[in-house]
Amino acid sequence: MEYLSKDNKIVIKGICDFNPRHTFDCGQCFRWNEEPDGSYTGVANGKVVNVRFLDDEIIIDNASEEDFKNFWHNYLDIERDYSKIKSLDKEDKFLKDAIEFGWGIHILNQDIFECLISFIISTQNQIPRIKKIVESFCTLFGDEIEYKGKIYHSFPDITKLKNVTLKDLEPIKAGYRSDYILDAVSCILDGRVDLSSIKNLSYPMAKAELMKIKGVGPKVADCVLLFSGGKSEAFPVDVWVKRTMSNLYLNDGAKEKEIIDFASKYFGEYAGFYQQYLFYYSRENNIKF
DNA sequence: TTGCAGGGGTCAA
């Protein structure tokens, strides 16, 4: 990978497989928004950047070389060779179509606390509303960041939430999920759940650790592990994936465990990546079988 | 205008 750094901008060259829309709108993250020119502006790690893909270059605006090396490089999963994942040796038309449709999806390496709270908010909820709730959460508790004359807000550090009550959370209108947010915060602050250990734990251990938190079931845990815990084998089963997997590979009443077991055998160590292609393809095309 | 179903699930009984 070759890159250039100038005028607070990073230009990464020779990239053929990155698509901002598919990456930022495939449902793995909630704080990126499309600009009229097709680029995406988002907040992560307390910084606001704008990401654009042109020809074979990724252009990150408002990032220093330090920021890039220390954060964005890993966050955007720049180094991974996605062609290997895409060339799964299967005669599987639906999967091939899904992978082709979602070309250029990168699975981001997000902050685990942000990811956890975001996916707790995502339960029984729709993406536009999830984004709205996460945004007002950040507006309430995060720090202001200015970019191109506009004010953005960082995702709050957990220390800022130490004394937060249910009443404080009312304005974000998360409903019954507010209780879960508070449980997550207190579990982490008093050490019952150790987020910093997740990356080093095995996948089953890490999942069990996260599920100690109220409001974190198997689906939310798998999302957190896949999108911020470095567990590419995590296979989140939501209504879309359940429908798709049941109809394509199993049978109508297939249970979640059955689906996960099958996915692990069929897709292997990158099961979660294929989950994302299947989810995005089914949802975007409203394929309900 | 009002009413109702359902949404990238999870909890508790």
Place this chain on the structure above:
DNA sequence: TTGACCCCTGCA
């Protein structure tokens, strides 16, 4: 295994 759950949106 099942109903309830906060709140919003889309659609009759």
